[in-house]
Amino acid sequence: MGENLPRVPGGARLRCDTLGRPVQTLRVKMVLLGGSGVGKSTLAQRFVKDEFRMTTPTVGCAYLTRVVHLSNVSLRFEIWDTAGQEKYHSVTPLYYRGAHAALLVYDISKRETFIRAQVWLKELEKHYIEGSTVVWLVGNKGDLEEDRQVSVQEGQGLANDRGLFFIETSALSGDQVSNLLIDVAHRVYECTGAQQGGLSEWQEAPLGDLHHRDTSSLMTSCCKVGP
Amino acid sequence: MERDNHQEGEAQGVKISDPPSVNNPPGDNLATSLSLLGNHMFPDVAERNDGASISKEETPVSLCSDVTAEQQSLDAELHSNQVTKLETEETENSECFNDVCTQQSDGGSEGAATDNDQSDSGEFVVTMLAKAKLEEQGIGVKGRSSPLLEAGTQESPAFMSHRDEDVTAESWRQHRKHVFVLSEAGKPIYSRYGSEEALSSTMGVMMALVSFVQSGDNIIRSVYSEEHTVVFLQKGPLVLVCVSSSRQSERQLRGELLYVYYQIISMLTQASISRIFEHKKNYDLRRLLAGSEKILDGLLNLVDSDPSFLLAAVHCLPLASSLRDSLSQILQKAITPNLVFSILIANNQLLTIVQEKTVIEDTRLEPADVHLLLNLIGASSAFQAGEIWTPICLPLFNPDCYFYAYISYLDPPECTVCLLLLSTDKEAFYAVAECKRKIEEAMVAQNSLSLIAKVQSYSVSQVGVSDLRHFMYKPFDVPDNYRQLTQFTSPEMEAPYSSEEEKMRLLDLYRYMHSRIHSTSRPLKLIYHVAERETLLAWVTSKFELYTCFSPLVTKACAITAITKLLRWIKKEEDRLFIRYPPKYSTTPNPSKSSRGGKSDQQDATDNGFLSLL
Numbered sequence: 001m002g003e004n005l006p007r008v009p010g011g012a013r014l015r016c017d018t019l020g021r022p023v024q025t026l027r028v029k030m031v032l033l034g035g036s037g038v039g040k041s042t043l044a045q046r047f048v049k050d051e052f053r054m055t056t057p058t059v060g061c062a063y064l065t066r067v068v069h070l071s072n073v074s075l076r077f078e079i080w081d082t083a084g085q086e087k088y089h090s091v092t093p094l095y096y097r098g099a100h101a102a103l104l105v106y107d108i109s110k111r112e113t114f115i116r117a118q119v120w121l122k123e124l125e126k127h128y129i130e131g132s133t134v135v136w137l138v139g140n141k142g143d144l145e146e147d148r149q150v151s152v153q154e155g156q157g158l159a160n161d162r163g164l165f166f167i168e169t170s171a172l173s174g175d176q177v178s179n180l181l182i183d184v185a186h187r188v189y190e191c192t193g194a195q196q197g198g199l200s201e202w203q204e205a206p207l208g209d210l211h212h213r214d215t216s217s218l219m220t221s222c223c224k225v226g227p
Numbered sequence: 228m229e230r231d232n233h234q235e236g237e238a239q240g241v242k243i244s245d246p247p248s249v250n251n252p253p254g255d256n257l258a259t260s261l262s263l264l265g266n267h268m269f270p271d272v273a274e275r276n277d278g279a280s281i282s283k284e285e286t287p288v289s290l291c292s293d294v295t296a297e298q299q300s301l302d303a304e305l306h307s308n309q310v311t312k313l314e315t316e317e318t319e320n321s322e323c324f325n326d327v328c329t330q331q332s333d334g335g336s337e338g339a340a341t342d343n344d345q346s347d348s349g350e351f352v353v354t355m356l357a358k359a360k361l362e363e364q365g366i367g368v369k370g371r372s373s374p375l376l377e378a379g380t381q382e383s384p385a386f387m388s389h390r391d392e393d394v395t396a397e398s399w400r401q402h403r404k405h406v407f408v409l410s411e412a413g414k415p416i417y418s419r420y421g422s423e424e425a426l427s428s429t430m431g432v433m434m435a436l437v438s439f440v441q442s443g444d445n446i447i448r449s450v451y452s453e454e455h456t457v458v459f460l461q462k463g464p465l466v467l468v469c470v471s472s473s474r475q476s477e478r479q480l481r482g483e484l485l486y487v488y489y490q491i492i493s494m495l496t497q498a499s500i501s502r503i504f505e506h507k508k509n510y511d512l513r514r515l516l517a518g519s520e521k522i523l524d525g526l527l528n529l530v531d532s533d534p535s536f537l538l539a540a541v542h543c544l545p546l547a548s549s550l551r552d553s554l555s556q557i558l559q560k561a562i563t564p565n566l567v568f569s570i571l572i573a574n575n576q577l578l579t580i581v582q583e584k585t586v587i588e589d590t591r592l593e594p595a596d597v598h599l600l601l602n603l604i605g606a607s608s609a610f611q612a613g614e615i616w617t618p619i620c621l622p623l624f625n626p627d628c629y630f631y632a633y634i635s636y637l638d639p640p641e642c643t644v645c646l647l648l649l650s651t652d653k654e655a656f657y658a659v660a661e662c663k664r665k666i667e668e669a670m671v672a673q674n675s676l677s678l679i680a681k682v683q684s685y686s687v688s689q690v691g692v693s694d695l696r697h698f699m700y701k702p703f704d705v706p707d708n709y710r711q712l713t714q715f716t717s718p719e720m721e722a723p724y725s726s727e728e729e730k731m732r733l734l735d736l737y738r739y740m741h742s743r744i745h746s747t748s749r750p751l752k753l754i755y756h757v758a759e760r761e762t763l764l765a766w767v768t769s770k771f772e773l774y775t776c777f778s779p780l781v782t783k784a785c786a787i788t789a790i791t792k793l794l795r796w797i798k799k800e801e802d803r804l805f806i807r808y809p810p811k812y813s814t815t816p817n818p819s820k821s822s823r824g825g826k827s828d829q830q831d832a833t834d835n836g837f838l839s840l841l
Contacts, residue, residue, distance in 0.1 A: 036517055056521055057519070057521065058615075059603065059615055059617045060615055060618060060619075061617060062615050063614040063656070064613050083518065085518040085519065086515055087494060087495060087516065087517075087519070091618050
């Protein structure tokens with residue numbers, strides 16, 4: 001349990017792709033944040049299965065994975081699809097702590113979700129270390145153009161002000177969703193992948209929660225948390 | 228018992244002294260009046276209220292209220308009202324109650340029902356609610372808008388759900404069972420049908436009723452009208468109200484409200500709810516429950532359709548004991564520190580459950596907590612997500628703290644076999660997910676999934692007793708397996724109970740039998756009940772509780788022989804029907820090799836953080 005940092009790249013076993021080239025698979029923790037009903041789970045569905053399904057409100061947090069192949073590296077996205085409901089807010093830091101990428105999702109047809117996203121941003125800024133997390137502002141439900149309440153300019157403006165990346169997507173039609181994931185993959189790899197210890201190597205059988213444990217005070221009692 | 232009788236006598240005394248002071252307007256019941264109050268017809272009721280002029284002194288009369296003992300209610304004579312009605316409505320020829328053995332025989336109370344009482348209380352409710360409504364208007368509750376207006380601004384009908392129902396419509400009133408949750412400040416928190424906003428004035432009236440009775444140092448428990456039973460339950464800062472036309476007993480309805488309360492606790496914990504309301508009396512709890520309405524809706528549907536809730540026992544899937552043991556062993560081997568429960572579920576029924584022994588030595592896992600977990604799984608999106616990690620409180624285990632639940636299906640895309648792992652460590656996701664991978668591997672190696680897939684619930688025909696159509700059998704704990712999870716077994720409901728309606732009808736009969744057996748004022752041990760289309764026999768002993776359903780032509784002698792045969796069959800099959808010895812593991816730092824069956828575990832009470840749970 002004493003191991004603090006992930007294995008040093010190079011020390012780890014290399015895997016080969018179909019062409020026989022050795023390709024490293026690195027773990028990327030990505031968290032989806034945003035108000036209730038903005039489409040975080042449907043986006044996650046798109047990322048993972050490229051399908052659209054009406055979802056029920058997420059209970060707690062859903063964990064999904066998807067491997068993205070870049071030219072010289074594979075990134076194994078560990079996607080934490082958090083519940084937008086307020087009752088889970090007290091536990092959400094659990095999910096975004098140590099994330100390499102965070103997607104702040106809002107619904108372009110509901111202004112309050114845009115405001116909510118900014119609240120999440122503030123929350124996130126309290127915790128993240130400059131340069132270690134790439135943050136995207138994602139205006140979802142782009143298919144609801146006729147009900148739009150948040151303009152592209154507004155979204156872009158906020159993103160520019162706060163140094164975020166910006167994109168509008170539609171989980172329903174799939175528009176821009178895979179582009180988003182590819183972009184995130186590139187950015188994460190550029191920002192953190194190159195750094196020593198920025199991304200950990202993914203093993204066939206991950207050795208538990210090593211690099212997440214060290215960041216937190218180990219609270220073994222469940223009594224100490226509550227909304 | 229003595230005390231019960233005494234109270235009953237008192238109640239009756241009070242009742243007699245109550246002069247029916249007003250004319251009885253026909254067709255008034257609570258649901259009508261509640262919705263009347265919520266809409267434009269309100270002035271009518273208000274006028275009637277003027278005519279009625281019921282004074283405060285009369286209030287305890289038709290209200291079923293009880294200050295002292297929770298358990299002892301005055302429902303005896305009120306309940307018998309229903310009994311007599313059941314009798315007359317069900318059938319003319321073959322209806323017959325035969326209490327073979329009763330603990331008390333004060334059959335006199337059966338005849339105590341009068342129509343006056345009922346319409347009286349109905350009238351009372353109308354006037355009471357109207358009066359309360361007036362008071363509310365007088366105070367001028369802010370932000371109260373007309374329900375009609377709100378009904379007009381409903382969202383597109385494409386997404387019509389129960390939530391969007393027009394609460395002024397007749398169809399809304401026709402619902403068999405309404406459930407409302409409100410805060411002590413009268414703020415709506417949940418309504419099973421219709422939006423809480425549209426019902427805010429109705430809930431205000433309910434709260435007025437509650438506080439009115441409270442001001443007289445009394446607690447309102449229930450109101451009976453001709454068609455409806457209204458049951459109130461106050462838990463901390465929450466008030467839960469059930470308006471039912473299902474003819475269930477008050478006690479059963481209150482039990483169901485308690486499940487609703489527990490489900491809310493399971494999401495928020497009791498401590499945080501009290502903290503919130505201590506802080507801010509008129510807090511809108513819907514903020515925290517937003518998105519969880521489906522969980523409560525799902526619970527109420529389960530409560531109506533699954534007898535586990537009625538019996539307060541869990542239903543486990545019949546399984547060859549060798550298979551169950553091998554599954555248990557797989558779970559026993561996949562452990563990580565702070566893991567406390569590993570549960571394997573198929574089709575909403577337990578396959579096996581393994582428990583941390585230090586934890587379970589001091590507190591037992593209650594069936595109600597398992598029901599809540601099963602309901603959560605049903606409502607969660609694990610089937611689409613892969614893995615879920617969520618805080619959850621088990622209210623009967625400890626209402627003030629959270630566990631962290633890992634939920635994942637083992638057989639995508641079918642999603643019938645679900646694994647639930649509970650940890651006390653909120654950081655343990657990766658460790659727990661690793662346990663799942665171990666379990667998955669072992670199950671593949673042993674081909675468990677395909678074996679589970681073949682498992683089905685059983686048919687009553689396997690018992691080999693003709694005339695027996697269905698049964699529910701719940702054994703009580705025997706000293707041998709103390710701390711065992713209370714379970715029951717029951718065959719599939721087959722023809723003639725294959726349609727939803729018929730299933731519900733049979734369940735209603737069982738609920739009726741259950742209410743007679745568990746009547747607070749006159750509990751029974753054995754009932755032989757000849758209904759129109761079937762004959763039922765319910766029997767409770769110190770060892771078990773049994774409900775059986777026979778074809779209508781069965782004779783009493785036949786039924787008793789059949790039950791003897793059934794009990795023999797259950798005894799023979801019990802290893803298959805029940806989880807006999809819930810296995811245990813130890814997730815203390817030095818896990819000892821768990822013994823199969825979990826019977827001979829060493830005394831090992833290392834403090835590993837669990838003590839804070841207990």
